[in-house]
Amino acid sequence: MNRAEVLAEALPYIEEFRGAYVVLKYGGHAMLDEEAMDWTIKDTILLKYVGMKPVVVHGGGPEISKAMEKMGKKPQFIEGLRVTDEETMDIVKMVLVGKINTEIVSRFNAVGGMGVGLSGKDGQLIMARKKAPQKVLRAGVEREVDLGLVGETEQINPKILEILTAQDYVPVIAPIGLTKDGKSLNLNADTVAGDVALALRAKKLIVLTDVPGVLRDLKDEGSLLRTIRSGEMDELLREGVIEGSMIPKLKACAKAVEGGVEKTHIIDGRVKHSILLELFTDEGIGTMVLRD
Amino acid sequence: MNRAEVLAEALPYIEEFRGAYVVLKYGGHAMLDEEAMDWTIKDTILLKYVGMKPVVVHGGGPEISKAMEKMGKKPQFIEGLRVTDEETMDIVKMVLVGKINTEIVSRFNAVGGMGVGLSGKDGQLIMARKKAPQKVLRAGVEREVDLGLVGETEQINPKILEILTAQDYVPVIAPIGLTKDGKSLNLNADTVAGDVALALRAKKLIVLTDVPGVLRDLKDEGSLLRTIRSGEMDELLREGVIEGSMIPKLKACAKAVEGGVEKTHIIDGRVKHSILLELFTDEGIGTMVLRD
């Protein structure tokens, strides 16, 4: 396929997405590898060039654990969620907001974009509540374990995002929530990305990972599922096709499409310009999650 | 070069051209071959999709001659300009405005665009004056020959174009001028395209022809001149590199760039999506005429 046809294929998508919100979850490779981070951010800025309103949500698990260890604290996880005491919460905020978020914003500005760092507190962006204690099976006995300052979204107030994107800024969001009484809570970044996409009635939610998408057989890239309907989720969970960190990603996608987001995608952040391929070619890449 | 990179290369151009006028002169192949006309019009509509304001000017020489012959009149040319008596002028108007222009507009509408046909009379778009008699060498003697109702642009009133493009219509202009006392004059379409580009302070003027651009050696496509400065024009004319119908095209380009149009291009309308390649790739195609 020659260049002329690539263009003729791409342009209608540009028309389609003009003025639309596209929420991007940065994760894995796209945040660890200098070069990958660079092209990911450049692609995000290109979206703005052609008239979209990109909004970025990022995680930061590995860096938080590293910082905890440096301060002599042992990270502890239950069902993939970090047990978060007050001291850990302070470290989470300092690493996510003070380090990772400011670094992404710096990079945006370094390549000519205009990032603005936010956490859930700014303009009451993410109001959250404490997560109920998790039921855990320990030595054959089910027990409830309190995860501490781990939360879930109660309400997204997207006004601050609307204002900033209207002025051509790219909001970069750290997944920290604010309770009604002014406390901070640790949130899952994939879930926040989905909630933000939903609140903005985004046209697209794109989750960057380090695999080609959802694979029936993890060892076989040819087993990629190109499309998943939100209603198929339960069966895929039962079958064990979706597992581990892919679970919150797919749940976020499913909730988003059911709430009005048009299309959601889990794509491979290791592939150069994967965002552009997803948005501007007929086939796209990765796994698309659609409404039932 | 893969698709992702074609896109990454193209997007900044889209940003650059947002809101800009691009004047397209349809001619040759692009107006005679059904399929070529189709892709040319589709490409024009794509320009609108990504935020530009395309304006089309068309000619129609061969069809006019055909209609004249059908009505029993013999077309007559002096230095490439059609001698135009009153009756011929009626035929010119009927063919250009009543037939060719309405056909282009129909095609725009058939593929989802929104064409609006105009001639120089509509909203006093093109005010023109009669061309002075041409000096012709006949049998060794220089004589002045009056071309009849052949004119040249006196003033372009682009307001109607601004109004229509602001509302997402594509103006399609037949090159007929209006004199102050309400007469019609036959104008050269290339010249009109240049004058319109100039009046709109267009960012680009693109002239579609049936050759790859200006060739040093007409038989060798490898001799294509990629860039011509407006100041080099005289020498190229003297050398005979520019000749025939290429003369008004290059003169229109040169006048436009000197009046403030950023770049002008003579490209090959036989190449599929040549307009897109010119606008959205780093190399472009054809011959670019730049200000000195």
Add this chain to the structure above:
Amino acid sequence: MNRAEVLAEALPYIEEFRGAYVVLKYGGHAMLDEEAMDWTIKDTILLKYVGMKPVVVHGGGPEISKAMEKMGKKPQFIEGLRVTDEETMDIVKMVLVGKINTEIVSRFNAVGGMGVGLSGKDGQLIMARKKAPQKVLRAGVEREVDLGLVGETEQINPKILEILTAQDYVPVIAPIGLTKDGKSLNLNADTVAGDVALALRAKKLIVLTDVPGVLRDLKDEGSLLRTIRSGEMDELLREGVIEGSMIPKLKACAKAVEGGVEKTHIIDGRVKHSILLELFTDEGIGTMVLRD
């Protein structure tokens, strides 16, 4: 009645019509006699001066027949409708759009107005469908005859008219329709005028003819019907009071008033300033068609 009172009587009408659409059907004398055409156009421009939005629709039957004969084709009519083959359609377009329409526009511009010529194709102004075959009684036998490329309005898209009138241009419309698959169809100008008035929710539709209005007795101007209710139409048709080319005029008026146009008028284009007399005096002139 002295001048002061004429003015005192006229001014409230000007208030009433401010900003309102007035659709004028040019026909007969007003298009054949140079002087009549002149004052008709000047009056149309005056309407714009006092804040109305005039829109003109014109026909062109006699000129089309003349052109056909010149090209060696014999015009053929069935029930007053021109049988239109492909070749005839080309002639219709060339004469209506290329000749008559451009001439009216030239005259507008010559007297200081700002006409813009349109056909139904421009901006998909008049979407049309082919007319069903007409039942004709031939030699005592009813047969269906296909009229060829003769159409009827399917949808009017008045946006282009709204844009142009908002900018003080006077749209001048040639009655050619566009089918969904991009074909041209020959339409009745009176019908188009009524459809346009309806789509614009015009305050007035004024049809110019060569008689004083609808006469009970064609030979007695005193038998003028000053007012007709749309519900009386059928009876008048049965009685033969309405016949010939008056039929489509009255049907257009009746359909318009029933669809929301306030008042419609059939007036004598041979009377100088008849448009002004109709609009700005208490009695008006001609025949007014009102909603039942």
Add this chain to the structure above:
Amino acid sequence: MNRAEVLAEALPYIEEFRGAYVVLKYGGHAMLDEEAMDWTIKDTILLKYVGMKPVVVHGGGPEISKAMEKMGKKPQFIEGLRVTDEETMDIVKMVLVGKINTEIVSRFNAVGGMGVGLSGKDGQLIMARKKAPQKVLRAGVEREVDLGLVGETEQINPKILEILTAQDYVPVIAPIGLTKDGKSLNLNADTVAGDVALALRAKKLIVLTDVPGVLRDLKDEGSLLRTIRSGEMDELLREGVIEGSMIPKLKACAKAVEGGVEKTHIIDGRVKHSILLELFTDEGIGTMVLRD
């Protein structure tokens, strides 16, 4: 001249005056005769209908004197100016603002207009200063006589007029000025009308009187001066052609045209619809004062 031509003549004036301020000085007959007042007000409202912004200034001399006499005070004049002590000023305000102004406003509202009564105090419309003592010749000796609370305009603040006319109200102004320290001053109504016209950059100032205009010979209506240049004023004063209450009228006109008001007129308020005749016919009526 028939009705159609009256209209064709009038309409261009309506175009010309659209959106323009027209200041009308009501006086004499137009304020004393019930019927004349009625048509004068109706004509004023018609001006608003066709898009002008009429502003009315009124006087009230005879009524003030009547009220004074009722309260047992003897009116006293020096050079045509009323000597105004504190008590007289109270009577002036009560009669001009409380009686005449409210009556004119009532009449406007009764015939469908929307008058709003103002004096120079409202919104600091007319800031005034005390008039210097007048030099008077008494028994052969020149003496200075203080007129008391008689003033002259220092500054017009037209904002309140602009706001009201923009909202389709007709401001009706009583000629009372406000000094910087909050005192009221008695002003000449003709002068105020001229000052207001000037501050609004009105297109017209029309002063209604009880004579046909300026007459060379008061007993011969045929001696009407149709046009006076502001530079001719001095000579006409010397010759005694302008005298009495005509002096402040003509001075107001002359000052207005020299400050930018286009045309000023002194017309006969006893002629029915004289305002309309002045504004909408080629000849106009009365005396026009033009810039030199």
Add this chain to the structure above:
Amino acid sequence: MNRAEVLAEALPYIEEFRGAYVVLKYGGHAMLDEEAMDWTIKDTILLKYVGMKPVVVHGGGPEISKAMEKMGKKPQFIEGLRVTDEETMDIVKMVLVGKINTEIVSRFNAVGGMGVGLSGKDGQLIMARKKAPQKVLRAGVEREVDLGLVGETEQINPKILEILTAQDYVPVIAPIGLTKDGKSLNLNADTVAGDVALALRAKKLIVLTDVPGVLRDLKDEGSLLRTIRSGEMDELLREGVIEGSMIPKLKACAKAVEGGVEKTHIIDGRVKHSILLELFTDEGIGTMVLRD
């Protein structure tokens, strides 16, 4: 309570009242004592400074009687309402509009505000109808007595108030109504204030009097009723707690709160800055009338 806390207490009220209409009824002391009038007007202007839209209504009873006596007419009252014949009405207009209203407006302008005087006629602000004859007990016999030109509000057209307040003017209203046939009627100022507050959906109506509010025992200021519900009115009337001129004040307040005005207050105009204390302190002063 120190200054810092007075401010901290006041500021939220300023936020609360931003952009809100506050209708002030000037009466008693506030209109008779030079100094009190001065601070009342200054406080009104301060309201505008902090973003409110004050509207003033004033009465003028004592001055009218004085003027009548001067003109040799004996004022006559029935149930507290002035019997108003034509001549009296003229005096009412002259005093209220020509004298009191212009004086208040002058004072506004003198202290830097921008008052605009209005009566009910201006812009048809107060349309009124004649009050029905009052039933009066005379010598043991109930008789109907016609009060003459005394009216009650039929409709308030607040547009003129909205326009003026939007432009930072303070409207000052004399309580004179306009009948449909253009007559003037004498209205009660308290009632007009309530009606205007209601039509504007004012946030507050504040009635200035010469007592601390509604007192259970007129001789004991400690018996002040801080709050009255509109539903308690009837009982208080029966008990005789509300009597005399307090009746129309409380009725106006009750009608206003039932129609949507948030809070209404009767406060002591003799207390310096009483308006500010009412609006910007937690306790307020005087009697507040609330919706049931």
Add this chain to the structure above:
Amino acid sequence: MNRAEVLAEALPYIEEFRGAYVVLKYGGHAMLDEEAMDWTIKDTILLKYVGMKPVVVHGGGPEISKAMEKMGKKPQFIEGLRVTDEETMDIVKMVLVGKINTEIVSRFNAVGGMGVGLSGKDGQLIMARKKAPQKVLRAGVEREVDLGLVGETEQINPKILEILTAQDYVPVIAPIGLTKDGKSLNLNADTVAGDVALALRAKKLIVLTDVPGVLRDLKDEGSLLRTIRSGEMDELLREGVIEGSMIPKLKACAKAVEGGVEKTHIIDGRVKHSILLELFTDEGIGTMVLRD
């Protein structure tokens, strides 16, 4: 002085400051004492209520040192400036942005305001350059010492502040700068507050400290200097009246007033509602720095 007069005195200031930027530097007590922080934030929100645009800048020295010690790093200062290596810079960012800034923002939201946390990176708010090495006298020898990642403002881009304040958010700024090549620099908070005030053309800069203002004799609060002209600065420095951390505060104030900020103030953050007293009373509190 009673409440009514406190209010009458305060309101004109509210008018004066409507829509004006007020930059507040939070420091000392106002950031360490829970209760003081609370009232400081509430007062800041009140400013917004009455129409100002407050912008907050905060420091955080003591907390940074505490965090460094926790991580086993020894804070080192030269001339009051923290020597900042890469690791220290990471700690500075984490503490200032991740901890202090998010805490202030949480508190704003908890009391009904709408804080948005920013650092100099967001929207390229503070572009900075590395500070030149400081000359230090060590053991009698002057040496240049490089302070590491310590910077000074190069340019403030206030657009993001304008956008947020226009939407009623309160920006809360951590003093971290961004270099052209995307590095972070540690900045002095007082200096940043002054630079921001200057870039916004703020009407006021208010620096909160733990002393009553500038004292001639530190032990005598009666020696408070109520006013300092920017030109007196040098002499006061020479005399040693200004010393220690008061130096950057006064320099920031002096630079701000010379660049167009109207007034700057150094006030006692330990006094309850000190911000309100400064803004809304005639005397103000603390030391005012004015332009020479």
